[in-house]
Amino acid sequence: MGAVLTAALPLTAQKESQIRLMSGGEGQVIPKEIYGQFAEHLGTCIYGGLWVGENSTVPNTNGYRNDVLQALKDLKIPVLRWPGGCFADEYHWMDGIGPKADRPRMVNNNWGGTVEDNSFGTHEFLNLCEMLECEPYVSMNVGSGTVQETAQWVEYMTAEDGPMAKLRKQNGREKPWRVKYIGVGNESWGCGGSMRAEYYADLYRRYQTYCRNYNGNRLYKIASGSGDYDLNWTETMMKQVGGRMNGLSLHYYTVAGWSGSKGSATDFSVEDYYWTMGKCLDIENCVKEHMKIMDKYDPKKHVALIVDEWGTWWDEEPGTVRGHLYQQNTMRDAFVAALSFNVFHKYTDRVKMANIAQIANVLQSMILTKEDKMVLTPSYYVFQMYNVHQDAVHLPLEVNCENRQVRARMGRDGDERTLPMLGATASRAKDGTVHVSLSNVDLENKNEVSVDLAQLGVKSVSGKILTCKNITDKNTFEHPDAVKPTEFKGAKVSKGKLVVKMPPMSIVTLELK
Ligand code: AHR
Numbered sequence: 001m002g003a004v005l006t007a008a009l010p011l012t013a014q015k016e017s018q019i020r021l022m023s024g025g026e027g028q029v030i031p032k033e034i035y036g037q038f039a040e041h042l043g044t045c046i047y048g049g050l051w052v053g054e055n056s057t058v059p060n061t062n063g064y065r066n067d068v069l070q071a072l073k074d075l076k077i078p079v080l081r082w083p084g085g086c087f088a089d090e091y092h093w094m095d096g097i098g099p100k101a102d103r104p105r106m107v108n109n110n111w112g113g114t115v116e117d118n119s120f121g122t123h124e125f126l127n128l129c130e131m132l133e134c135e136p137y138v139s140m141n142v143g144s145g146t147v148q149e150t151a152q153w154v155e156y157m158t159a160e161d162g163p164m165a166k167l168r169k170q171n172g173r174e175k176p177w178r179v180k181y182i183g184v185g186n187e188s189w190g191c192g193g194s195m196r197a198e199y200y201a202d203l204y205r206r207y208q209t210y211c212r213n214y215n216g217n218r219l220y221k222i223a224s225g226s227g228d229y230d231l232n233w234t235e236t237m238m239k240q241v242g243g244r245m246n247g248l249s250l251h252y253y254t255v256a257g258w259s260g261s262k263g264s265a266t267d268f269s270v271e272d273y274y275w276t277m278g279k280c281l282d283i284e285n286c287v288k289e290h291m292k293i294m295d296k297y298d299p300k301k302h303v304a305l306i307v308d309e310w311g312t313w314w315d316e317e318p319g320t321v322r323g324h325l326y327q328q329n330t331m332r333d334a335f336v337a338a339l340s341f342n343v344f345h346k347y348t349d350r351v352k353m354a355n356i357a358q359i360a361n362v363l364q365s366m367i368l369t370k371e372d373k374m375v376l377t378p379s380y381y382v383f384q385m386y387n388v389h390q391d392a393v394h395l396p397l398e399v400n401c402e403n404r405q406v407r408a409r410m411g412r413d414g415d416e417r418t419l420p421m422l423g424a425t426a427s428r429a430k431d432g433t434v435h436v437s438l439s440n441v442d443l444e445n446k447n448e449v450s451v452d453l454a455q456l457g458v459k460s461v462s463g464k465i466l467t468c469k470n471i472t473d474k475n476t477f478e479h480p481d482a483v484k485p486t487e488f489k490g491a492k493v494s495k496g497k498l499v500v501k502m503p504p505m506s507i508v509t510l511e512l513k
Contacts, residue, residue, distance in 0.1 A: 013446070015402055016447070017422045022396040027393065030389050031352050031353065032078035033353035033354075034341070035076075035383060035387060036077070036354055038085070040111075043325055043361055045359065045361050046083075046120050048361065049369050050068055051065070051119070052065055058372045065374070075380065075383055079137050080128070080135075081139065083125070085139070088183070089188075090143070093141075093149070093153045096120070097171050103121070106118060110191060114324075126177040130177070136179050137180075138153070138183070139182070139183035140211075150211065151210035158178070158215065179217065182221055184223055184224065185203070188224040189226075189227070189233060204223050208244060222245065222247040223249065226250055227252075228252060229289060238298060248294070248303055250286070250287070256411070262314050264314060265330065271406075271411075272411070273443065276335075277335060277339065277419050278407070280335075287343065288347075291351075294350060304350060307353070310357065311356045311379075327364075329365060330472050330473060330483075333379045335441055339439060339441070342425040346396070365380075366380040373477045375475045375477060375480040381466050381483070382466065384485070388511070397425075399424050402421045403420050421440070422441070423439035424438050434513075435511055436498070438507070439506075440504060443504055446501065450498070453498050460512070462488075463491055463510035463511060464486070464508065465486055466483065468482075
């Protein structure tokens with residue numbers, strides 16, 4: 001279908017767009033945690049993706065793959081969520097500590113019934129976070145675990161002294177780790193226990209009571225939140241839990257539907273592509289609906305909205321293990337990443353963290369691995385190009401561009417959405433450098449974008465571009481560098497104006513000094 005897709009495109013034309021930085025100046029700081037990641041015991045995300053064990057022939061450091069470790073360091077990951085997802089509510093952490101040979105094996109019931117040996121547990125995760133210099137975000141088992149188990153896990157990880165600290169020391173870790181973020185359950189309305197919001201709200205209150213702050217480690221407690229538009233869940237949690245939580249989660253996937261085919265990751269039509277852009281951008285409306293409810297109960301915004309699962313969800317790659325959610329990643333996924341960041345940047349007064357699903361070999365991955373080979377996906381490169389916005393001050397802007405009416409439902413005529421053909425976001429870093437990221441989502445047309453820089457006093461511009469010949473382009477183990485950022489020469493600053501000549505299907509990040 002990829003070939004059909006390119007053959008069907010008319011000749012390239014030139015469009016024009018204008019961007020104006022909004023008067024009123026600067027917005028909020030974009031918390032670096034917006035660029036968070038998620039690693040679940042699912043398919044080959046952990047086993048094979050991050051972890052191969054000390055005895056593997058794959059080059060590793062203490063069991064962690066060297067190639068993946070380096071790629072993740074380069075990405076500047078701020079926070080990593082683990083061990084799930086659905087897996088978290090069946091995980092018993094005590095099975096994953098102590099000598100590896102003594103750890104019991106377990107069946108991963110959520111994800112293909114794969115048997116795991118528990119060789120990647122609490123120590124392996126928290127040590128990885130230390131190596132990556134990122135904050136750990138640990139999801140607790142509320143669905144099938146106990147309050148005691150949860151309380152002891154927090155104590156094991158963070159207490160200097162006491163029975164759990166003693167056990168940790170026996171297992172080779174003298175000093176406690178610093179663990180800020182804990183999730184109290186995951187999708188508790190579904191795989192995390194099929195609960196009603198009212199029942200979960202009470203359980204949350206109970207579980208979090210026993211998650212203590214030891215020795216100056218202050219926990220940031222995140223409650224299991226809604227999937228998509230379950231506004232009743234958010235309403236109930238805000239009403240019944242309120243300030244007992246620091247954050248309430250939201251899961252939003254760019255997915256065609258929960259039953260039947262979700263569509264191929266690599267073989268899709270022009271309509272599918274534009275549907276994807278529209279569906280991805282609907283996250284803005286979804287976030288706003290939840291924030292409206294949160295504002296009603298918490299006008300001072302003490303409770304954050306934590307989008308701890310987001311990204312594309314396609315059919316599994318043919319020939320891969322069922323239930324392992326392994327999917328390829330094309331330039332279409334790269335656009336989903338870029339457009340989603342543009343949205344998150346706008347609402348950081350409430351949205352304080354987001355975690356893409358997932359870091360390796362699962363759903364919208366940063367990294368794909370096969371034995372000793374690794375490829376970085378187009379989505380990885382968007383994260384890399386955008387990481388200049390971490391902890392920078394958001395510069396709100398207004399975009400004037402062409403729109404396109406796109407299908408609101410994948411594969412079905414009927415309802416439509418309006419899709420702007422240009423995505424944009426900007427921020428100012430601590431050293432004063434301004435970064436502007438632009439996405440020309442148009443498959444056919446170039447876009448000449450003028451940005452009014454009057455107030456910024458900018459003199460020079462440089463940048464990177466991620467683009468492709470076909471929107472279905474991807475990186476494979478045979479051709480790992482098919483989609484990769486290159487230097488961008490199509491931007492000029494003159495007389496307080498930035499002019500950017502964007503090819504079709506391109507994402508750029510510009511540095512303005
Ligand atoms: O990311 C895959 C799964 O999607 C997670 O385990 C679950 O929380 C969600 O339904």
